[in-house]
Amino acid sequence: MKKSVVAFSTLAILSSTFVSPALASTYTVKSGDTLSKIAQKHNTTVKDLKLLNNLKTDLLKINQKLITPNSKTTTTTTAKPASVSVEKTKKTTYTIVSGDTLTRIANKHNLTLAELKKLNNLKSDRIYAGAKLIVSSSTTTTTIDLPSSSKPSNVTSPPKLSGTYVVVKGDTLSKISKKTNLTVADLKSINSLKSDLIRIGQKLKLVKSANTDSTDQSNEKVDAPHSGNKVDTLVSEAKKLIGSPYSWAGASPSGFDCSGFIYYTFKKAGYKVSRLSSSTYYDMGKKVTSPKSGDLIFFATGSNRAVVSHMGIYLGDGQFIHASSSKGIEINTVSNSYFKSRIIGYRSL
Numbered sequence: 001m002k003k004s005v006v007a008f009s010t011l012a013i014l015s016s017t018f019v020s021p022a023l024a025s026t027y028t029v030k031s032g033d034t035l036s037k038i039a040q041k042h043n044t045t046v047k048d049l050k051l052l053n054n055l056k057t058d059l060l061k062i063n064q065k066l067i068t069p070n071s072k073t074t075t076t077t078t079a080k081p082a083s084v085s086v087e088k089t090k091k092t093t094y095t096i097v098s099g100d101t102l103t104r105i106a107n108k109h110n111l112t113l114a115e116l117k118k119l120n121n122l123k124s125d126r127i128y129a130g131a132k133l134i135v136s137s138s139t140t141t142t143t144i145d146l147p148s149s150s151k152p153s154n155v156t157s158p159p160k161l162s163g164t165y166v167v168v169k170g171d172t173l174s175k176i177s178k179k180t181n182l183t184v185a186d187l188k189s190i191n192s193l194k195s196d197l198i199r200i201g202q203k204l205k206l207v208k209s210a211n212t213d214s215t216d217q218s219n220e221k222v223d224a225p226h227s228g229n230k231v232d233t234l235v236s237e238a239k240k241l242i243g244s245p246y247s248w249a250g251a252s253p254s255g256f257d258c259s260g261f262i263y264y265t266f267k268k269a270g271y272k273v274s275r276l277s278s279s280t281y282y283d284m285g286k287k288v289t290s291p292k293s294g295d296l297i298f299f300a301t302g303s304n305r306a307v308v309s310h311m312g313i314y315l316g317d318g319q320f321i322h323a324s325s326s327k328g329i330e331i332n333t334v335s336n337s338y339f340k341s342r343i344i345g346y347r348s349l
Contacts, residue, residue, distance in 0.1 A: 029064040034207065036326045042068040043302020043309045045248045045325060087311075092136040092197075098129045109135040138172065138197050167202040180206055181224065185284060194268045196280070230292040234269040238313050238329075241265070245328045251275060258310050261323040262296065265313065266349075273349070278311040287345025292316065297334070298344040310346050 001087070027038060035046045035058050042049075049055070052067045060066075094105060102125050106116040116122075120133045165176060173184045173196050180187075188195070190205050198204070241264075247255020251264050263275045277283070280297050291297065293316040301310045312322025312332075321331045333338060 027066045027068045029060045029062055029066065031062055033060060034058070035060065038066065038068070040301045041323065042182055043304065044069050047248045062304065067113060090138050092132050093132045094135045096127050096129050096131050096133060097202060100127065100129070101125070102127060105133060105135070111135065115200065136197050136199075141251055165204045165206055167198050167200055167204065169200055171200075172196070176204065182206065183284075184339060185256065186282070230269065230271075231292075234265060234271075234294050234313070235315060237268040237316075238265045239331075241329045242321070242331065243328060244321055244323075245326050256323040257325075258312065258323045261329060262311060262313065271349075279308040281349070282308045282347055283308075283310060284346070285349050288346040288348050293347040295346050295348050297322075297346055298340060300340045300344050301342055305342065 004015060027042065028187075029038070035049055035055075039046050039049050046058070048069070049066065050058075051070070079285045094109065096105070102116055102122070103113055105127075106113045109116075109333075111119075113125075116133065116135070117125075119137060140282060165180060168174070173187055176198075177183075177184050177187055182190075184196075187206075213307065230254075238261075241253060241256070242263070245255050245321050247260075248257050249260065250256045251260030253264075256264065259276060259278045259281060263273060266273045278298065285296060288295050291314045293314065295314045297312050297320045298308050299310040299312075300307050310322070313318040314320045315331070318334050319331055320328065320334060323339065324330050324332075334340060334343065
């Protein structure tokens with residue numbers, strides 16, 4: 001009987017927050033704080049803050065303690081230019097229904113029984129209807145070069161590898177792309193991947209087969225939006241959405257988050273683009289030093305000012321349009337006191 005209680009408690013904890021103690025900290029509410037301000041400081045959303053702290057309303061008290069998530073950041077010290085690598089882990093869950101077994105659940109999600117138990121730290125095969133299991137866990141790594149006055153000018157990129165690559169523990173598509181000198185878009189296109197999820201032991205092809213249609217490009221590749229009418233269409237579609245509400249993970253006029261707004265607007269303007277995170281869009285894009293209308297602008301709105309966590313569409317004349325967590329789709333200026341100090345840079349897709 002005691003073992004059953006322990007197993008159920010473990011699953012209950014996983015289903016309620018999915019935040020490890022190592023990835024959480026506490027924040028003491030100060031005068032003038034709101035959930036929206038605290039969420040922006042800690043690179044999270046109001047919805048997640050309320051979920052983590054079991055809050056039913058947005059009301060806060062001074063000196064109240066809140067649980068806040070942390071990003072795991074590692075800094076590598078090398079010869080100039082130095083860089084900062086930031087890893088974010090995303091987990092997908094499954095709610096157990098009557099009649100389920102671990103074996104059935106593992107098969108549904110292309111996992112082995114051992115992998116499923118390891119993901120959930122299960123010691124036995126006993127499960128309970130209504131509890132939640134983690135069925136996938138992926139880590140996205142963003143590497144940002146820090147300013148340097150002496151960048152090497154004669155660095156030669158290694159040739160692209162041929163054959164296959166076997167996924168090992170700790171791998172992400174971003175890490176594999178650096179090892180193989182392929183882009184994430186190339187890896188997903190070659191292997192017909194619809195998401196960034198990969199599993200240990202999975203074999204990835206590193207070259208496109210001879211009978212693959214050369215026009216079969218990954219949805220992540222987007223024509224640069226600097227062709228007159230296309231830019232006008234993009235900006236027009238974006239402005240039509242002004243006033244639409246903010247919704248975490250939203251990608252429709254009923255609610256947008258920042259990257260969902262980009263995905264929806266580009267699709268409406270006739271571009272071929274995948275639904276990705278703001279940091280992945282940043283990695284995909286080409287660096288822009290003189291931004292034009294239609295380029296993307298990126299920000300670090302969390303506590304770590306080296307981590308991309310927000311984005312919008314640059315409109316020109318120092319203005320951009322984005323999905324604000326407090327006001328929904330709106331236009332702001334890059335000279336705004338909040339955003340000016342948080343700009344990471346500009347990219348074109």
